[in-house]
Amino acid sequence: xxxxxxxxxxxxxxxxxxxxxxxxxxxxxxxxxxxxxxxxxxxxxxxxxxxxxxxxxxxxxxxxxxxxxxxxxxxxxxxxxxxxxxxxxxxxxxxxxxxxxxxxxxxxxxxxxxxxxxxxxxxx
Numbered sequence: 022x023x024x025x026x027x028x029x030x031x032x033x034x035x036x037x038x039x040x041x042x043x044x045x046x047x048x049x050x051x052x053x054x055x056x057x058x059x060x061x062x063x064x065x066x067x068x069x070x071x072x073x074x075x076x077x078x079x080x081x082x083x084x085x086x087x088x089x090x091x092x093x094x095x096x097x098x099x100x101x102x103x104x105x106x107x108x109x110x111x112x113x114x115x116x117x118x119x120x121x122x123x124x125x126x127x128x129x130x131x132x133x134x135x136x137x138x139x140x141x142x143x144x145x
Contacts, residue, residue, distance in 0.1 A: 033132065035059050040066055044073070047087065056139045060127065067139050074123070088123075090116055092143045100137045112136060 035057040044054060044066065051069075058065045064075035072095075074088040094117045101111040110133045114123045127133040 033059050034135070035064070040064075047073075058132070058136050058139075060125070063125070065125075065136055065139075067143060072140070072143070074125070090114070090123075094118075095140075095144050098137075098140060098144065100133055102133070112140075114140075 037054045037057055040057040041048070041054040048054070048068065049070070052071075053069050054066060055069055056067045062077040064073075066073040066075060071092060072090045074090065076086040076088065078084040078086060096115040096117055098112065098114045101113065110127045112125045112127065112133055114125075116123065127136075
């Protein structure tokens, strides 16, 4: 079901050990990957110090944007669940010093709750 979830846009959990190995060059001393979720090609990586949003761009996904957000910089966040005619759910994150929020879309909204719960754990 993991491949089907990924194709449908649902966030699927990724092994923290595997992500820690991949992210070793950018993690600081004492930083550990706690939870990771893949959303098609993009990822949410929660460490004990920050949230890293990974955005793979282009047709091949060879260009990758790593967006670091320290938990203390998150003003507030919300989850907009899907409606009857709208199949997408959204996670909206407001960051200090930025006028526009970050918006990540989830199709079918099934696993947005897992990402929301981990974000709540580290921000609150």
